[in-house]
Amino acid sequence: MAPWLITAAISVSLLALVPLAFIIWIAVQTGWDTVSALVFRPRVGELLVNTTLLVLLAVPIAIILSVALAWLTERSNLPGARLWAWLCVAPLAIPAFVHSYAWITMVPGLHGLWAGVLVSVIAYFPFLYLPISAALRRLDPALEDAAAALGLGPWRVFWRVVLPQLRLAICGGSLLVGLHLLAEYGLYVFIRFDTFTTAIVDQFQSTFNGPAANMLAGVLVTCCFVLLGLEVLVRGEERYARVGSGAARYQQRANLGRATIPSLLLLLVTTLLALGVPFVTIGRWLAAGGTDVWRFDEIGLALGQTLFLALAGALLATVAAMPMAWISIRAPGPLQRLLEGCNYIVGSLPGVVIALALVTITVRIALPLYQTLFTILVAYALMFLPRALVSLRASIAQAPVELERAASSLGRRPLNALWSTTIRLSAPGAAAGMALVALGIMNELTATQMLAPNGTRTLAMAFWSYSGEIDYASAAPYAFIMVAMSLPLTWLLYVQSKRMAGR
Amino acid sequence: MKYKLSTLVGATAVAIGLIAGPAMAEDAGIIVYNAQHESLAKEWAEGFTKETGIKVTLRNGGDSDFSNQIVAEGTASPADVFLTENSPAMVLVESAGLFAPVDADTMAQVPQDYQAASGKWVGVAARSTVFAYNTTKLKTDQLPKSLLDLADPSWKGRWAASPSGADFQAIVSALLQLKGQAATADWLKAMKTNFTAYKGNSTVMKAVNAGEIEGGVIYHYYYFGDQAKTGENSKNVALHYFKNQDPGAFVSVSGGGVLASSKHPKEAQAFLKFVTGKGGQEVLKNGTSFEYAVGKGAESNPKLVPLVDLQAPKVDATTLNSKKVTDLMTAAGLL
Numbered sequence: 001m002a003p004w005l006i007t008a009a010i011s012v013s014l015l016a017l018v019p020l021a022f023i024i025w026i027a028v029q030t031g032w033d034t035v036s037a038l039v040f041r042p043r044v045g046e047l048l049v050n051t052t053l054l055v056l057l058a059v060p061i062a063i064i065l066s067v068a069l070a071w072l073t074e075r076s077n078l079p080g081a082r083l084w085a086w087l088c089v090a091p092l093a094i095p096a097f098v099h100s101y102a103w104i105t106m107v108p109g110l111h112g113l114w115a116g117v118l119v120s121v122i123a124y125f126p127f128l129y130l131p132i133s134a135a136l137r138r139l140d141p142a143l144e145d146a147a148a149a150l151g152l153g154p155w156r157v158f159w160r161v162v163l164p165q166l167r168l169a170i171c172g173g174s175l176l177v178g179l180h181l182l183a184e185y186g187l188y189v190f191i192r193f194d195t196f197t198t199a200i201v202d203q204f205q206s207t208f209n210g211p212a213a214n215m216l217a218g219v220l221v222t223c224c225f226v227l228l229g230l231e232v233l234v235r236g237e238e239r240y241a242r243v244g245s246g247a248a249r250y251q252q253r254a255n256l257g258r259a260t261i262p263s264l265l266l267l268l269v270t271t272l273l274a275l276g277v278p279f280v281t282i283g284r285w286l287a288a289g290g291t292d293v294w295r296f297d298e299i300g301l302a303l304g305q306t307l308f309l310a311l312a313g314a315l316l317a318t319v320a321a322m323p324m325a326w327i328s329i330r331a332p333g334p335l336q337r338l339l340e341g342c343n344y345i346v347g348s349l350p351g352v353v354i355a356l357a358l359v360t361i362t363v364r365i366a367l368p369l370y371q372t373l374f375t376i377l378v379a380y381a382l383m384f385l386p387r388a389l390v391s392l393r394a395s396i397a398q399a400p401v402e403l404e405r406a407a408s409s410l411g412r413r414p415l416n417a418l419w420s421t422t423i424r425l426s427a428p429g430a431a432a433g434m435a436l437v438a439l440g441i442m443n444e445l446t447a448t449q450m451l452a453p454n455g456t457r458t459l460a461m462a463f464w465s466y467s468g469e470i471d472y473a474s475a476a477p478y479a480f481i482m483v484a485m486s487l488p489l490t491w492l493l494y495v496q497s498k499r500m501a502g503r
Numbered sequence: 504m505k506y507k508l509s510t511l512v513g514a515t516a517v518a519i520g521l522i523a524g525p526a527m528a529e530d531a532g533i534i535v536y537n538a539q540h541e542s543l544a545k546e547w548a549e550g551f552t553k554e555t556g557i558k559v560t561l562r563n564g565g566d567s568d569f570s571n572q573i574v575a576e577g578t579a580s581p582a583d584v585f586l587t588e589n590s591p592a593m594v595l596v597e598s599a600g601l602f603a604p605v606d607a608d609t610m611a612q613v614p615q616d617y618q619a620a621s622g623k624w625v626g627v628a629a630r631s632t633v634f635a636y637n638t639t640k641l642k643t644d645q646l647p648k649s650l651l652d653l654a655d656p657s658w659k660g661r662w663a664a665s666p667s668g669a670d671f672q673a674i675v676s677a678l679l680q681l682k683g684q685a686a687t688a689d690w691l692k693a694m695k696t697n698f699t700a701y702k703g704n705s706t707v708m709k710a711v712n713a714g715e716i717e718g719g720v721i722y723h724y725y726y727f728g729d730q731a732k733t734g735e736n737s738k739n740v741a742l743h744y745f746k747n748q749d750p751g752a753f754v755s756v757s758g759g760g761v762l763a764s765s766k767h768p769k770e771a772q773a774f775l776k777f778v779t780g781k782g783g784q785e786v787l788k789n790g791t792s793f794e795y796a797v798g799k800g801a802e803s804n805p806k807l808v809p810l811v812d813l814q815a816p817k818v819d820a821t822t823l824n825s826k827k828v829t830d831l832m833t834a835a836g837l838l
Contacts, residue, residue: 043836108713189702202667202838205564206829208571212838363575371581454534454581455560465541465563470705470736 097186289473395429532558566669650751
């Protein structure tokens with residue numbers, strides 16, 4: 001393994017740890033008395049209760065919903081299962097704050113915990129649906145047959161054989177949903193539900209980088225760690241790979257019989273809530289706004305800047321993930337696991353925390369980097385590195401090292417050999433990873449607002465500024481464009497998850 | 504197909520980089536940290552550019568984050584001009600010694616009441632505190648006589664505000680100056696039990712209009728702005744002016760200043776001169792902002808209650824303390 005690769009991987013991980021180190025440094029600098037006065041106060045308690053209840057309610061509901069939907073679309077003879085499956089992924093194309101914007105247009109008084117739970121489940125359940133349906137598709141039916149042959153009825157087979165095999169998918173998906181719940185800002189502002197993230201932004205708006213904001217960030221980071229730890233605990237270490245020779249046969253789809261209508265109804269209602277409400281609202285506001293809201297000069301500029309940031313950020317994240325992905329496939333070991341862990345931890349930090357750290361660091365000790373394109377791209381890379389890493393690793397793993405060796409023995413120089421084999425083979429996976437990162441950047445709001453260079457106005461920023469002045473009609477074109485640009489990317493996600501399952 | 508996809512992505516990336524890269528890097532002219540409403544600042548910037556040919560780049564944000572940001576940036580701040588909605592933010596930057604004196608002929612365009620005695624910043628517009636109420640839920644005789652009445656237990660659950668906004672924090676800073684720290688802290692504590700928090704004054708008014716809440720403490724122009732558009736969010740709303748020199752009759756001065764570290768001081772001063780002069784103040788009268796004009800001889804929109812009739816309390820805008828206010832509000836659990 002080339003030493004420069006290891007050096008690169010280590011430096012990326014060290015860079016990734018900067019925001020964390022920053023929070024600890026600020027806490028130490030602020031002094032214990034101030035820290036405890038800012039952390040142990042009733043307001044933080046309120047926020048903690050809000051945030052905890054939100055996670056405890058929304059995650060289980062999303063799990064139940066996703067398992068039901070995944071089973072119906074993958075394992076039953078539901079009419080139009082493929083279409084429904086795609087419709088269950090599509091809500092991801094709608095930024096969470098657009099979901100919320102749609103809901104408060106439909107139900108203006110909507111607010112508080114239950115509103116938060118409702119909109120969160122609708123906005124984020126696809127994160128659970130995707131891995132669960134992929135896992136269901138891969139299950140070997142032989143296990144279920146064995147259980148049935150031993151006398152278990154269909155329900156008990158599901159409980160005792162199918163559900164336990166979904167554990168990894170459910171854990172991973174829940175973690176992702178939980179982290180999004182902790183990090184989301186716009187969604188909860190619309191429905192007036194205060195979480196740590198909204199409170200941090202409030203403090204930022206009142207004091208810029210005051211100690212209160214940083215201490216709230218510290219508590220929020222602790223919450224993220226608790227989630228990460230919980231996931232590791234619950235995940236367990238059972239073996240899930242199938243034993244036995246040959247390929248698993250195709251699963252039989254269960255006959256729904258009289259349950260067909262209620263099942264269809266469940267999917268219909270979910271689709272209406274998750275896709276119908278946003279589309280109808282955006283359509284309504286577009287109709288109300290007429291041609292006036294299509295200010296093409298403004299929209300064009302925002303679109304150009306958003307695309308530029310999204311692509312440049314995606315490129316940087318992919319390049320930064322490359323050494324790590326390479327090492328984890330070609331030379332896995334304890335060092336690599338440690339480094340990778342660092343990246344995942346930082347990837348789980350809310351954008352607001354990373355932005356707060358970078359703002360303060362650049363303004364205090366790296367002023368030439370302050371408010372530059374470079375800094376915001378670094379923030380994006382840190383936030384979305386795991387997305388790039390996962391896709392890259394999978395695609396590098398699929399490129400056999402033997403091809404590279406063959407190319408070398410046929411006389412290609414090392415870099416040349418690499419280029420003509422592994423890099424080409426892993427390009428589609430890298431492109432998919434880039435698309436995922438770009439999707440994240442396109443819909444990012446808080447970090448962009450805090451870090452963007454002067455004169456920047458992305459689609460999300462424009463949407464937010466108009467909806468803040470309750471000019472919902474002028475905000476609608478921006479929502480529409482964000483959704484329209486994200487839809488193809490979610491299609492890519494859907495296709496990729498199919499491919500992972502080999503079907 | 505595989506190669507095509509990656510080539511396509513690469514080609515798009517390059518193409519967009521070529522188009523958007525320059526768009527992000529073009530000459531910025533003067534940089535204005537703008538905490539005023541984006542639409543108003545844009546009208547000012549466009550009018551100024553038309554008159555002088557000097558380009559203006561706006562960075563939009565809020566009073567408090569910008570004032571603290573400028574202090575954190577110190578002399579390295581990229582900003583040339585700072586525009587606010589309220590004066591506490593101006594005071595914060597001034598006391599950090601980061602403002603250059605405003606040109607004398609700019610100061611001469613604005614009455615003494617609406618500028619800093621130090622000459623470091625100048626008023627560009629003004630706004631009045633109001634109690635916006637739902638006309639179907641409250642009769643005129645049920646309205647609070649004073650802002651202080653809203654701390655009374657009888658008002659529990661009946662009024663709203665946007666405590667995270669600089670607007671409301673400016674009102675609290677006036678209360679602090681008029682009634683002192685102890686009274687303000689008590690009032691804030693009572694507020695925490697009595698009120699409902701919304702984010703943004705527009706949202707408060709929307710909730711009042713929908714009858715979610717009986718009334719809210721906001722500024723006057725949200726109502727007039729909405730009435731001028733569709734009136735959809737204000738058709739059940741009326742404004743109550745506290746008057747009688749009550750803390751709730753506070754008139755807040757929006758300020759403008761030139762940063763001492765500005766790399767374009769001449770252009771920055773010219774911008775302030777334009778904003779406080781005839782051209783800039785007429786935008787207030789004829790535009791959609793409905794804020795009060797403060798320039799000498801400048802008229803405000805005729806739909807507004809005239810400034811002189813508001814019986815505002817005498818508040819020294821140059822000593823409003825934003826840091827103390829956020830500390831008190833954080834202590835009361837409002838932030």
